[in-house]
Amino acid sequence: MHSLEVLPDSVPVVLFTIGANGIIAYSAGQAPIPASATAVDLVGCSYSDAYQAVPWLLHAVERAFGGEVARAVAPVGDAWIEVRVLPEREGDRIVGVVGLSVDVTEPLRSESLLRAAIDSTADGILVVDRGGRVTLHNRQFSEMWQIPAAVLEAGDDERLLQLVIEQLQDPLAFMDRVRDLYADAERESFDVIHFKDGRYFERVSKPQRLEGRVVGRVWSFRDVTQRKSIEDALHQAIQIRDDFLSTASHELSPATERRRSRSYTEGIDHP
Incomplete structure (x- = not known):
């Protein structure tokens, strides 16, 4: 918790710590907070008193004391804030919680x-x-x-x-x-x-x-299912046309005509 003591009040967030006794030990920064007092004025207050009108924040702190990392986003006046609260541990023991409040309106x-x-x-x-x-x-x-x-x-x-x-x-x-x-x-x-x-x-x-x-x-x-169906139908139509033209061209070629003529003549000569 000592590292938080260097946070200037001008920083556009609020950091706070709460001891195992439920007292707010540290609170500093500038951001909308769900309480009637400024961040600094909350130091020394019980979190249950400071946040009594904000049940969602009380719940987040209690979850952190229970070992969870809690997060909540809610309106405060014309702004929206995001609050994260996490447990502070010494070994297996929870000795307090650390919270961060950030203006997330924009x-x-x-x-x-x-x-x-x-x-x-x-x-x-x-x-x-x-x-x-x-x-x-x-x-x-x-x-x-x-x-x-x-x-x-x-x-x-x-x-x-x-x-x-x-x-x-x-x-x-x-x-x-x-x-x-x-x-x-x-x-x-x-x-x-x-x-x-x-x-x-x-x-x-x-x-x-x-x-x-x-x-x-x-x-x-x-x-693109409909477009693909149209494209496939068009491709099929083009293929049918090309096959027809290819067949017609083959059937009408001089060589084909000569073969037909020979077959016709042979049919006459050898009834």
């Missing part, structure tokens, strides 16, 4: 705008981090791939991949491409994948960058 607003944007597109969008865990998706992705929302919200990438490859004509090729892209974070990709039920999706994958650094990967899927 990130949440940006995420809200981003979600609105990706939900407005007809493509299915999936964003994963460097570890392959789902960080963002839109409704279209869930519907196109018939993936339960609970699986996506849980971020269970193994279960997600299993549900995906069960639907594909060539799951091994699909997984080979996924592994190649995860092995090369800078690589971009475009291909078409074929489903067992006859559907076709265009798949585009590009690295997700934040301030020039690759932090994940964006997958975009577009249903």
Whole structure:
């Protein structure tokens, strides 16, 4: 806890520590906090008194005293804050908790705008981090791939991949491409994948960058089944036309006509 004592009050976060006796031992920084007093004024108060009007924060502190790492996001006035509380241990014993309160209003607003944007597109969008865990998706992705929302919200990438490859004509090729892209974070990709039920999706994958650094990967899927059917029908029609013209050209060639003439003459000579 001593390392926290150097935190200036001007820092736009609030750090706090609570001892095993439930008293706030340290609190400093500048950010919205779910309490009536400033961060510094809370020092020496019981956390149960300081946060009595904020049950979700009380619950987070109690979970940390129980050995969990607790996280909560909630509105405070016109702002949104994220609070993380984790236990401080000495050996197997919990001797207090350490908490961090951060104003996440702008990130949440940006995420809200981003979600609105990706939900407005007809493509299915999936964003994963460097570890392959789902960080963002839109409704279209869930519907196109018939993936339960609970699986996506849980971020269970193994279960997600299993549900995906069960639907594909060539799951091994699909997984080979996924592994190649995860092995090369800078690589971009475009291909078409074929489903067992006859559907076709265009798949585009590009690295997700934040301030020039690759932090994940964006997958975009577009249903091109109807277009593929039209293309296949057109290709088949062209093939039929070409076969007909080839046959007609052969049948009307001079050599063919001579053979027909000989056959006709021989038929007359040898009835």
